[in-house]
Amino acid sequence: MVLPIRSHRAGHQETGAVSKLLFLGEGITGLAVDWRDNTVYWSSRNTEMIQQADTNGHNVKTVLRNLTQPSSVVIDPNAGFIFWLSAGVVSCIQRSDLSGGLISTLLKTPDRLLSLTADAVEMKLFWIQTNEGELDSLGSCNYNGSLVNVITQRLGMIIWTDIGIPVAVWRSGLDGEDRSVLIGSGLVSPCGIAVDYRTHTIYWSDIGAGRIESARLDGSQRHTLTREQMVWVSVSPSKRCTDDETKSGIKGPLKGFTADPAGHCGAP
Numbered sequence: 001m002v003l004p005i006r007s008h009r010a011g012h013q014e015t016g017a018v019s020k021l022l023f024l025g026e027g028i029t030g031l032a033v034d035w036r037d038n039t040v041y042w043s044s045r046n047t048e049m050i051q052q053a054d055t056n057g058h059n060v061k062t063v064l065r066n067l068t069q070p071s072s073v074v075i076d077p078n079a080g081f082i083f084w085l086s087a088g089v090v091s092c093i094q095r096s097d098l099s100g101g102l103i104s105t106l107l108k109t110p111d112r113l114l115s116l117t118a119d120a121v122e123m124k125l126f127w128i129q130t131n132e133g134e135l136d137s138l139g140s141c142n143y144n145g146s147l148v149n150v151i152t153q154r155l156g157m158i159i160w161t162d163i164g165i166p167v168a169v170w171r172s173g174l175d176g177e178d179r180s181v182l183i184g185s186g187l188v189s190p191c192g193i194a195v196d197y198r199t200h201t202i203y204w205s206d207i208g209a210g211r212i213e214s215a216r217l218d219g220s221q222r223h224t225l226t227r228e229q230m231v232w233v234s235v236s237p238s239k240r241c242t243d244d245e246t247k248s249g250i251k252g253p254l255k256g257f258t259a260d261p262a263g264h265c266g267a268p
Contacts, residue, residue: 028044030042033055033075035077041063041075045070048067049062049065068086072085072114072127074116074117080098081095083095085116087112087113091109104145111131113127124141125141125143127139148192158172166184168187181219182215182217190205191206202214202216
């Protein structure tokens with residue numbers, strides 16, 4: 001891949017001239033610009049690194065290495081963060097500071113994550129979440145991974161968790177109107193949400209309480225499915241599958257999971 005830069009002189013109309021900035025090879029999966037420090041960042045699936053260079057093509061540096069299929073790199077220079085997607089046994093949204101330090105995982109899900117972008121004003125991340133055989137959903141969360149929202153057209157509603165005051169699972173129409181609390185009690189730190197479209201059931205993880213719960217979309221028939229420390233869970237109308245860190249070899253608490261109407265279980 002050749003990274004181009006479009007030339008433009010102040011006081012003149014855009015000429016449309018494009019100059020070659022860097023030759024990056026193949027496997028480039030994301031590109032972002034730090035407008036404050038005049039640097040560009042890119043992710044490569046081939047090298048499994050995130051690198052940076054000045055906007056004139058000089059001073060190429062490796063910021064992050066030994067990543068897992070990184071893509072969709074996003075920069076917020078004012079907040080001082082790099083965000084990117086990782087694909088592996090589970091898909092992740094990860095974050096570091098601009099120097100590549102303080103790496104953290106904000107979200108984990110067995111679904112495929114695509115097209116990460118950021119709202120630097122509201123300090124929110126947005127992405128596409130897809131699962132084979134299902135309609136794509138739009139996901140969002142705060143920069144720290146809290147307040148995970150899932151927007152699905154199939155049910156015509158937005159469903160999200162809120163760890164503010166009050167701690168609750170909410171729903172609204174796609175236009176944001178008709179907001180109502182689905183689950184408003186007995187929650188500590190709810191995060192990941194999944195929907196079983198066939199039975200109109202929602203499932204969520206509560207890291208603070210150490211459990212996975214389910215309820216109907218009207219908030220009724222609430223049940224606790226497990227109290228184990230889970231990495232992720234896949235749920236179908238006929239099967240429930242869980243995978244703890246001993247079985248999977250994955251370390252860390254559950255941050256997201258999915259409902260699979262086809263009845264399949266296991267790691268993607």
